[in-house]
Amino acid sequence: MSQRQQRRRPPARKRPANSATSRRGVFRALLERVRPRHCMPCVGLVVLVGAFSVVITPDDPLGFAAPPPQPSLPTVVIDPGHGGNDDGARGHGMREKHLTLDLAMRVEENLKALNFPTHLTRRDDSYVGLSERVSISNRIKDSIFVSLHFNAARQTGISGIETFYARNKDVADDGWQWMGLFSKPEPEILDTGESLAAYIQTALVSKLSAGDRGIKSSDFHVVRRTRAPAVLIEGGFVSNSMEAQLLRNPDYRDRIASAIAEGVAMYQKTRPQPALPVPPDVAER
Numbered sequence: 001m002s003q004r005q006q007r008r009r010p011p012a013r014k015r016p017a018n019s020a021t022s023r024r025g026v027f028r029a030l031l032e033r034v035r036p037r038h039c040m041p042c043v044g045l046v047v048l049v050g051a052f053s054v055v056i057t058p059d060d061p062l063g064f065a066a067p068p069p070q071p072s073l074p075t076v077v078i079d080p081g082h083g084g085n086d087d088g089a090r091g092h093g094m095r096e097k098h099l100t101l102d103l104a105m106r107v108e109e110n111l112k113a114l115n116f117p118t119h120l121t122r123r124d125d126s127y128v129g130l131s132e133r134v135s136i137s138n139r140i141k142d143s144i145f146v147s148l149h150f151n152a153a154r155q156t157g158i159s160g161i162e163t164f165y166a167r168n169k170d171v172a173d174d175g176w177q178w179m180g181l182f183s184k185p186e187p188e189i190l191d192t193g194e195s196l197a198a199y200i201q202t203a204l205v206s207k208l209s210a211g212d213r214g215i216k217s218s219d220f221h222v223v224r225r226t227r228a229p230a231v232l233i234e235g236g237f238v239s240n241s242m243e244a245q246l247l248r249n250p251d252y253r254d255r256i257a258s259a260i261a262e263g264v265a266m267y268q269k270t271r272p273q274p275a276l277p278v279p280p281d282v283a284e285r
């Protein structure tokens, strides 16, 4: 088609205004006006402007910007107390080793729902030594250790929940190895687990309306010898008839598990996060 023929066409603005056909018509008319002399430069300009409009738009409406880096969550080592030949506490037809394993599975489920990686020190009715339980935790670089137990007392009136941690950590030498040749690393400043214990105990007492026996420092092997912040929870007395009745109820055990997971999550939120890597040009100054 010659340029003279193109000029005789009716103007694009006389077509219906609201239809897709009219928009196409206007666009075609514009293209025809610029095609003879400026076709390629204009197409290039449109592409260039389009590209920049994506890159420099401040609010990133298309969501092209990378999400900010998220610190990874620590692995929660869940330690069901006793097992195998070691029944633990007994009362009202219940054995502690069964209750702890059942609770461990429920705690794991709750923590997984919160995206925490988990590791159980046992998954069946087998005996795992205390040192092995500690080793499992110390072999994991970033972990939180939660040991699960239930109580018994001769005085059957005693009831309530308590959580232990170790003020004086004495980490077992079976995890990370020192590889230096001429100088020893600075001694580690370890998290005693006191605040972890406080968050878990608070969540347990408020969610279960259980008797609050508080948090206590103890020399229990699994909390003292672990490098991770570690707690040992005594989730009630099987020797107390009222608590035994509650513990027999799976819904109640679910509520214990949910409270423990909530306590771990609350603790994690308040924990100092590892610093993000410094860009090289900043690090050199």
Ligand SMILES: [Zn+2]
Residues within 6 Å of the ligand: 081, 082, 088, 089, 096, 148, 149, 150
């Ligand atoms: Zn126990």
